[in-house]
Amino acid sequence: MDIFDTFFNASVMAQAWPMLLRGLWITLQLGIVSILLGLILGLLLALLRLYAPFWVKWPVRLYIDIFRSIPLLVLLIVIYYALPFVGLRLSAFASATAALSLVSGAYSAEIFRAGIQAIAKGQFEASAALGLGPVQTMRDVILPQAIRIVIPPLTNNSINVVKDTALASVVAMPDLLKQATQAQALAANPTPLIGAAIIYVAFLWPLVALVSRMESRLGEGQDR
Numbered sequence: 476m477d478i479f480d481t482f483f484n485a486s487v488m489a490q491a492w493p494m495l496l497r498g499l500w501i502t503l504q505l506g507i508v509s510i511l512l513g514l515i516l517g518l519l520l521a522l523l524r525l526y527a528p529f530w531v532k533w534p535v536r537l538y539i540d541i542f543r544s545i546p547l548l549v550l551l552i553v554i555y556y557a558l559p560f561v562g563l564r565l566s567a568f569a570s571a572t573a574a575l576s577l578v579s580g581a582y583s584a585e586i587f588r589a590g591i592q593a594i595a596k597g598q599f600e601a602s603a604a605l606g607l608g609p610v611q612t613m614r615d616v617i618l619p620q621a622i623r624i625v626i627p628p629l630t631n632n633s634i635n636v637v638k639d640t641a642l643a644s645v646v647a648m649p650d651l652l653k654q655a656t657q658a659q660a661l662a663a664n665p666t667p668l669i670g671a672a673i674i675y676v677a678f679l680w681p682l683v684a685l686v687s688r689m690e691s692r693l694g695e696g697q698d699r
Contacts, residue, residue, distance in 0.1 A: 484666040491658035491667035498654030499674055505568065505650060506637040509575035513636065514629070516576060517583020522613070524588055535584075542581035548642050550574045555646040571643035579636050583629060590625035591617060627689045634682050638675070651675070 523535045542550075555570040565573065594617050602612040644653035655671035 482665055482669050484662075484664055487658075487662045487664045487666040488670050490662065491655070491670060494654040494658045495651065495667065495670055495674060498649060498651035498671070499678075501568075501649055502637070502640050502651040505571055505575070505640045505643060505648070506633075509572050509579060509640070510633045510636050512572065512576035513579025513583050513632075516580030518587050520580060520584035521587035521591065524584065525591060526609075539581045539584050542578050543585070545578070547574060547578050547639055548645065550578065551642055551646060567643065567646045567648040570646055571640065571648050575636055575639060578639075579632060582632050582635075586625050586628045586632065587621070590621035593624055594620050627686050630682065630686045630689065634679055634686070637679060641675075 520535055520539060524532055524539070527535065551571060551574040554565060554574050555567065558565065598616055598620070599612060602616045607616070640650055641652040643650050644656065647653070651671050651674060655667040658667035659665055
């Protein structure tokens with residue numbers, strides 16, 4: 476058996492293709508939900524870390540540091556396998572979403588914080604001079620400018636979230652990687668894994684190129 480029959484077997488790929496598509500749909504659902512929750516959590520944490528009272532800032536900073544340090548796979552296993560012992564049982568999808576969102580939120584918080592702090596202090600002073608309150612200043616003046624700065628790193632973080640969804644297969648989540656593994660076992664051929672890899676690249680490569688382009692355009696705008 477040559478390399479093409481082993482890794483690029485057309486008949487095996489045709490049989491596995493429906494399973495791969497089902498896995499891709501679940502991967503997209505998991506990725507989108509986790510990204511959205513992570514962004515919301517990250518923005519909230521960033522604002523708390525910057526403007527909350529001292530007794531709130533330290534727990535928030537501790538959370539960010541811990542969840543940026545803990546391996547995602549370890550967190551996923553703890554949520555899915557350990558929490559039932561304390562009476563909290565989550566489905567595979569909920570466990571994977573929780574793990575991805577908690578970690579993504581920690582990274583997003585630092586990205587949002589850096590973006591907000593990059594805005595000149597004169598913007599805050601000008602807003603106060605116009606009579607804008609703290610909420611209006613943040614909503615109408617600061618965040619619109621900060622979002623432009625943080626879009627490239629946030630997009631890059633979102634790509635990492637989508638890639639990390641592959642770890643959900645360890646909790647029997649029928650995502651793209653899990654479906655490819657099952658198809659490989661059924662066919663006794665690794666072609667489905669190659670197919671899954673091709674799908675990941677085809678889906679994420681344009682996003683990676685988009686991030687590079689946004690970073691280049693942002694750099695050009697700052698040089699002017």
